[in-house]
Amino acid sequence: MKPSRGLSLLALLPLALAAPPSSASSSASSGRVSMGWFADWHNNFTVSNINWKGYNTMAFFTAQPDNNLNVILVGTNVESMLDQFVSAAHANSVKALLTIGGWDGSTYWSSSVASTQNRSTFANNVAKFARAHNLDGIDFDWEYPGGGGMPCNTVNPNDTANFLEFITELRQLLPDLILSAAVSVNLFRDTTGHPISDASGFAKQLNWIEVMNYDVFGPSFSTVTGPNAPLDDSCSPYPEGSAMSAVKAWTKAGFPANQIVLGVPSYGHSFSVPRSTAVSSSNQLQIYTSFDKDNTPQGDAWDYVPPGSVDQCGQPEGPNGIFNFWALVGYGYLNSDGSVASGMLSTFDQCSQTPFLYDSKSEVLISYDDPRSFTAKGQYISQAGLRGFSMFEVAGDYNGLLLNTINKAMS
Numbered sequence: 001m002k003p004s005r006g007l008s009l010l011a012l013l014p015l016a017l018a019a020p021p022s023s024a025s026s027s028a029s030s031g032r033v034s035m036g037w038f039a040d041w042h043n044n045f046t047v048s049n050i051n052w053k054g055y056n057t058m059a060f061f062t063a064q065p066d067n068n069l070n071v072i073l074v075g076t077n078v079e080s081m082l083d084q085f086v087s088a089a090h091a092n093s094v095k096a097l098l099t100i101g102g103w104d105g106s107t108y109w110s111s112s113v114a115s116t117q118n119r120s121t122f123a124n125n126v127a128k129f130a131r132a133h134n135l136d137g138i139d140f141d142w143e144y145p146g147g148g149g150m151p152c153n154t155v156n157p158n159d160t161a162n163f164l165e166f167i168t169e170l171r172q173l174l175p176d177l178i179l180s181a182a183v184s185v186n187l188f189r190d191t192t193g194h195p196i197s198d199a200s201g202f203a204k205q206l207n208w209i210e211v212m213n214y215d216v217f218g219p220s221f222s223t224v225t226g227p228n229a230p231l232d233d234s235c236s237p238y239p240e241g242s243a244m245s246a247v248k249a250w251t252k253a254g255f256p257a258n259q260i261v262l263g264v265p266s267y268g269h270s271f272s273v274p275r276s277t278a279v280s281s282s283n284q285l286q287i288y289t290s291f292d293k294d295n296t297p298q299g300d301a302w303d304y305v306p307p308g309s310v311d312q313c314g315q316p317e318g319p320n321g322i323f324n325f326w327a328l329v330g331y332g333y334l335n336s337d338g339s340v341a342s343g344m345l346s347t348f349d350q351c352s353q354t355p356f357l358y359d360s361k362s363e364v365l366i367s368y369d370d371p372r373s374f375t376a377k378g379q380y381i382s383q384a385g386l387r388g389f390s391m392f393e394v395a396g397d398y399n400g401l402l403l404n405t406i407n408k409a410m411s
Contacts, residue, residue: 033208033261033388034407037061037099038085038395040078042302045395047084052092054403057178058394059097059139060085063129064105065112069122071100071129086134097178098130101141103149104312109142110154113166123166127173137178137207138170146189152313160188160196167205182210182263182390185246187253200254209255210390213243214265217367219296219321224288225271228367229264230352231376238288242352243377247384257385264377264389264406266396268328268368270297270321278345278358278365285347285358285365296320297364300327323366324396333357338370338401348372371405378409 035057038050052058060082066072073079082098089096101109112122130138143149145159156162171179181202187195188202202209216233217226217240226238233242243262251257271291278286298304299322309317328334332341334357340346345358353376358365369377381389389406397403 035390036394185241227352
């Protein structure tokens, strides 16, 4: 997940199927998954703010490996927050998972599984941590095996094979717990840097994977504007990835569709685009167009980054241009039902099945998700025989609008 641990300066509170793998217990792995990630760093959205209704699984985001093969939580009183999270989840009949990794938490993933001894030590430490905190499962979010994540991450050509060996060992230690993994729309890399052709070994050990179908286009890593979370890209002039192409790739590599959970975002990306570029002569909003890469918009309150900040690798860090769904409503871009507010130009891309809006005053183009796009995603999950969905992040929703929509569309 790309969104970082930026702290808000404002006190704006958002209003917030098939046979299991052979090595996993049926009780932990059967049934439709309605999952979300709870981010632990928002001062104004804590465990007490979670609306559990509509979820049956939730992951605490996030822990990370350190350089001594331990699982660590970063921040003040985070361990206490984790225990509160687990207790609250269980009180609401929700499975409580812990995610290990993330975009800025994968520095030592590779080195933690690089040798037999490291894998054994790390697996035992993860198992002890899971038991000590009464977790129902562990969710892996290594971004990414074989490279492609932050430039200071440890990396090894054998990352994917080492990852599978680690998961296999951990499965022996935690036979009754859920083991899942958040993965890219692209397959893991082999020793040559190409996509692996066989992912069936992972399917045997994991209950499911969450395909992170978001951050496909964004202001810091794309050459043109485009959809944050496209359902389809086969009809796009810029096929960078989508839910459908990802599911096709993973299933072709031997990962069953009924063990695939679709990752869906409660946020969108924004781009600085002058009106002359954003809008055609016929007053139509352009989906794929050039933008000002040197002027990333300030997103919502949670996108604030203090001046002089640096990232995990020591590089300068600024706003990411991220708008959560609650902010699109709260800032007047959308109405409370998710429809576009008056004064905004908008379009719905039939290929990606996602909406775009444009604010002519600030000259900001936003790619996001709304009830219509979540309906399309939920229907696809059902029609394709996928396991369910996982939303990043639960705090980004507005009054449960996205959550309720996708649950209804899956049923």
